Amino acid sequence: MEKVFPNVTGTPVRALITKIGFDGHDRGSRIVAAYLRDAGMEVIYTPPWQEIDAVVQLALQEDVDLIGISSLATDHLIVPELMQKLSDAGLSEIEVFIGGIIPEQERPMLIEAGLGGIFGPGSSREEIIECAQRLAAAARLNKQKAMAVAL
Amino acid sequence: MSDLTTQASHMATRLRAGEVAALARAISLVDSREELGSQIHRAVRPYAGQAEVIGITGPPGAGKSTLLNALVAAFRNNNKRVAVVAVDPSSPITGGAVLGDRTRMGEHTSDKGVFIRSLAARGHLGGLSASILKIIDLVDAAGWDVVLLETVGAGQSETEVAEVADINVVVNAPGLGDDVQAIKAGILEIADVLVVNKADSPLAQRTERQLKAMLQLRREESANVPVINTVATTGDGIDVLLSAITELTRTKFKSSKNKRLLDRVRRLVAQEAAAQAKQVILGDQNPATLALFEGILAGEYGYEEATVKLMSRRYAQAGCG
Numbered sequence: 001m002e003k004v005f006p007n008v009t010g011t012p013v014r015a016l017i018t019k020i021g022f023d024g025h026d027r028g029s030r031i032v033a034a035y036l037r038d039a040g041m042e043v044i045y046t047p048p049w050q051e052i053d054a055v056v057q058l059a060l061q062e063d064v065d066l067i068g069i070s071s072l073a074t075d076h077l078i079v080p081e082l083m084q085k086l087s088d089a090g091l092s093e094i095e096v097f098i099g100g101i102i103p104e105q106e107r108p109m110l111i112e113a114g115l116g117g118i119f120g121p122g123s124s125r126e127e128i129i130e131c132a133q134r135l136a137a138a139a140r141l142n143k144q145k146a147m148a149v150a151l
Numbered sequence: 152m153s154d155l156t157t158q159a160s161h162m163a164t165r166l167r168a169g170e171v172a173a174l175a176r177a178i179s180l181v182d183s184r185e186e187l188g189s190q191i192h193r194a195v196r197p198y199a200g201q202a203e204v205i206g207i208t209g210p211p212g213a214g215k216s217t218l219l220n221a222l223v224a225a226f227r228n229n230n231k232r233v234a235v236v237a238v239d240p241s242s243p244i245t246g247g248a249v250l251g252d253r254t255r256m257g258e259h260t261s262d263k264g265v266f267i268r269s270l271a272a273r274g275h276l277g278g279l280s281a282s283i284l285k286i287i288d289l290v291d292a293a294g295w296d297v298v299l300l301e302t303v304g305a306g307q308s309e310t311e312v313a314e315v316a317d318i319n320v321v322v323n324a325p326g327l328g329d330d331v332q333a334i335k336a337g338i339l340e341i342a343d344v345l346v347v348n349k350a351d352s353p354l355a356q357r358t359e360r361q362l363k364a365m366l367q368l369r370r371e372e373s374a375n376v377p378v379i380n381t382v383a384t385t386g387d388g389i390d391v392l393l394s395a396i397t398e399l400t401r402t403k404f405k406s407s408k409n410k411r412l413l414d415r416v417r418r419l420v421a422q423e424a425a426a427q428a429k430q431v432i433l434g435d436q437n438p439a440t441l442a443l444f445e446g447i448l449a450g451e452y453g454y455e456e457a458t459v460k461l462m463s464r465r466y467a468q469a470g471c472g
Contacts (some may be wrong), residue, residue, distance in 0.1 A: 011183035012246055012271065037247035042271045044250045047257065054260040058253070061266055063175040090172060147176070148154075151161055 019048035021075030029070035080113035093142035095135035159190035195292035206316030211304025217383040234295035278302035313341035325354035350380035
């Protein structure tokens with residue numbers, strides 16, 4: 001099999017695929033995890049029901065470039081809180097995208113919070129991977145800049 | 152000082168101060184074989200060598216992650232700060248991976264006394280990752296008391312962990328294979344502690360008997376390897392396992408730490424030498440080298456002889472250059 005999606009940054013992208021909140025429907029997050037794996041990424045996969053603070057710790061310890069959140073039952077409403085806590089923890093270089101059932105009228109609120117991508121039902125594998133690659137490349141660049149500034 | 156050196160020393164200071172973000176980033180840099188990672192490793196290396204490194208290996212589905220989760224809790228009860236490094240396989244086709252070892256360790260995620268890092272094997276065989284020794288040094292230098300190392304689900308010959316960990320726990324599940332499996336060479340031989348997990352299964356007693364019978368047939372020094380029954384999901388037997396590990400740490404670990412650190416350095420150098428030699432030979436277009444290859448084809452030399460010739464020529468060149 002040919003490598004269809006070469007890694008943008010040379011070393012594999014590290015992505016966290018998880019679910020926050022009380023909804024346990026994890027088929028979608030597993031499918032996206034498999035998509036990203038097949039695109040050559042290293043995917044840290046967790047079961048649903050993660051607490052926001054736990055996701056921040058996970059992202060910190062695993063040094064991820066990208067977080068994908070799956071939301072099928074209003075869990076997207078607490079994503080802005082996740083974004084805030086990531087930023088408080090000094091992890092604002094990490095890019096976040098979301099997939100699932102996201103009502104049209106609530107999308108502006110998520111974009112305002114800094115989300116890099118929103119994928120509803122019917123999104124293609126190619127779209128998701130393309131967006132994930134682009135966000136990961138941006139995150140890598142920002143991380144490098146942040147390390148240089150920290151000196 | 153160059154920018155890179157300044158950056159490395161800055162990162163090393165943060166890592167040594169216990170900053171988790173610095174440790175996490177340093178692990179990525181080392182795992183990706185970046186020059187910055189290599190310099191950070193060099194800067195913190197002198198501070199490593201304090202942590203106990205405990206390897207957990209066994210076949211897929213034996214319950215390594217669940218057992219590890221229970222062990223972390225047990226070490227935490229003893230006020231030890233615990234780091235877990237868990238390796239999962241990479242896809243040979245795309246290089247991607249799903250790292251799912253954290254799935255069973257969720258309860259420790261928010262505990263500041265626990266650090267968990269998932270690694271992909273990135274094509275390395277043997278059950279670990281090529282940069283594992285350096286990554287252990289980083290975690291060690293960051294001040295974690297215990298490093299628990301989980302291998303990929305191991306078959307029979309993924310015994311590399313034996314060379315890396317101070318103490319090796321081999322986890323077995325009941326009902327896999329017969330007593331002939333138990334006397335084969337390989338993974339069972341490297342155990343300092345043998346665990347029969349899922350000991351509430353009806354087949355567990357037979358597995359325990361097979362392992363004990365196997366131990367009786369072995370050389371004297373390895374005959375007293377403990378066989379411990381656990382049910383990782385309930386925590387049964389974990390206290391016994393922890394005492395066995397603690398006892399081994401007291402005897403094996405303390406007595407020969409320096410020698411084992413030197414052994415670890417030796418292995419790192421050997422590993423690096425093999426990697427460098429491979430690069431050199433793959434890129435060597437020297438006519439004399441090609442002639443040597445022709446010679447092998449023509450039956451003039453064996454592979455071993457040709458390799459020695461090639462290497463000694465390289466060494467000689469390095470000496471003159």
